[in-house]
Amino acid sequence: MDRSTSVTMANLGEQFRAIAELEGNVAWIIDCASGLPTYISASVLALLGYDMADFLAQFQAGNPNGPLAALCAGLPARLQRYAAGDLSRRHVVRCFDQRHRDGRIVPVEVTSTILDGADGAPAFVAGILRDISERRELAERQRRFTSMLNHEFRTPLSTIDGAIQRLEVTGANADEPTRLRYRKIQLAVDRLIGMMDEHLSPERMAAAGASRPADTASPAELLEEAAALARLGGRAISVELGPLPAQLRCQPNGLRLALKVLIDNALQYSPPGRTVALVGRRAGGGVELLVCDGGAGVPEAELGRIFDKRYRGSNAVGLGSGLGLYMARSVVEVHGGNINVTNSVPIGAQFRIWIPTKEMQIKSLATKVINSDNPPC
Numbered sequence: 001m002d003r004s005t006s007v008t009m010a011n012l013g014e015q016f017r018a019i020a021e022l023e024g025n026v027a028w029i030i031d032c033a034s035g036l037p038t039y040i041s042a043s044v045l046a047l048l049g050y051d052m053a054d055f056l057a058q059f060q061a062g063n064p065n066g067p068l069a070a071l072c073a074g075l076p077a078r079l080q081r082y083a084a085g086d087l088s089r090r091h092v093v094r095c096f097d098q099r100h101r102d103g104r105i106v107p108v109e110v111t112s113t114i115l116d117g118a119d120g121a122p123a124f125v126a127g128i129l130r131d132i133s134e135r136r137e138l139a140e141r142q143r144r145f146t147s148m149l150n151h152e153f154r155t156p157l158s159t160i161d162g163a164i165q166r167l168e169v170t171g172a173n174a175d176e177p178t179r180l181r182y183r184k185i186q187l188a189v190d191r192l193i194g195m196m197d198e199h200l201s202p203e204r205m206a207a208a209g210a211s212r213p214a215d216t217a218s219p220a221e222l223l224e225e226a227a228a229l230a231r232l233g234g235r236a237i238s239v240e241l242g243p244l245p246a247q248l249r250c251q252p253n254g255l256r257l258a259l260k261v262l263i264d265n266a267l268q269y270s271p272p273g274r275t276v277a278l279v280g281r282r283a284g285g286g287v288e289l290l291v292c293d294g295g296a297g298v299p300e301a302e303l304g305r306i307f308d309k310r311y312r313g314s315n316a317v318g319l320g321s322g323l324g325l326y327m328a329r330s331v332v333e334v335h336g337g338n339i340n341v342t343n344s345v346p347i348g349a350q351f352r353i354w355i356p357t358k359e360m361q362i363k364s365l366a367t368k369v370i371n372s373d374n375p376p377c
Contacts, residue, residue, distance in 0.1 A: 026129035028055075032079060032114075032122040035059065047108075047131055049101025070096055071110065071129075079122055082114055090114045095132065107132045153196060161189045177234060184232045195253050217252035219244050219287050223280045226259040235267050235276065242281030245357055250335055255289075255355075258328040258339075262291040262351045265324065269295035269349070286337065286356040297343035306341055328353075 026047055029039040036059050037052070045051045050068060058068040066072075082089040094110045112127030164185045171178065220241050227237040266276045274294030281288060298306055307329040332339040337355040344350050 028127050030125040107136050180232050215251050216247040216249050219248045219280050223278045227278055230263050238275050238277045240279045244280050254331040258331040261324045261328040266291050266293035269293055286354050289353040291351045293348045297349045
């Protein structure tokens, strides 16, 4: 390696250390030729109780039972595989528990990258050592919170489930509208329990963060299914399907919830005997799902506020929390879409959900907080 190359590598090393240590992380560099560390941030002493001399001793001794063995082992085999063409070994992330010199356990994440020299051979391995205690504690708090939600929701739902089953058994002679109401309650309970099993089960929590294929659903089936559920209550629902993709990338239960909110709202404000129309079709690089009611429409001054959290319109009827339309908007925005409402002529309101199709999807599903209440910085 000539002098200019050495100077360049030294400058890059200084820049790497400065950037890596900005957030208090421990930066380190290992020389591939000697297999020994050439730099470790002094902050490693506060993190683990060991200093540069301790790391040098561990690398030189190669003691598989040494206190720093988990941090220092594996480099020769990694370089061997990399030289043999295994490029997956260039960048490696490891998470494990490291024992502090005083005996306590410190969860750490080690991220490292092999840097080639001018001759194309591995020259250095540069990396960062992070304390992930807070990250692990946050994950545990989230797990406990979700477990609590699972229990708090499942207990009353189980009570309702048992009660409605007894009513269906003992109400064999009930009139048809009553039996339809029983069935509607049972379907709603089954749907909620299914959503809990999917999103709040211990198995789901154990797999949280694991990669999984994107969920999809047929937009036509979502509309037909929503219409079928609404018809159980004896209301008139029409479905008009235009050109639609066979599958839409989405969280099916999320869109089911959004559609249910809009349909329940439409039924509430449509006089008996008026048909609520559901429409599905392609529009503007995506899919639009329309819910059209036969009511008096939304007061013009309130069109821009109807999806706000806890907002109830001046013509609201019955009891409500003002959260239904807000939840529908949240679900749609997480899918990278939008939702709005316009008044129809001569009567009624038209609620429109628009979801981008795969080729137009500009936001990754559930990878960012994209709710309009939490805009990106």
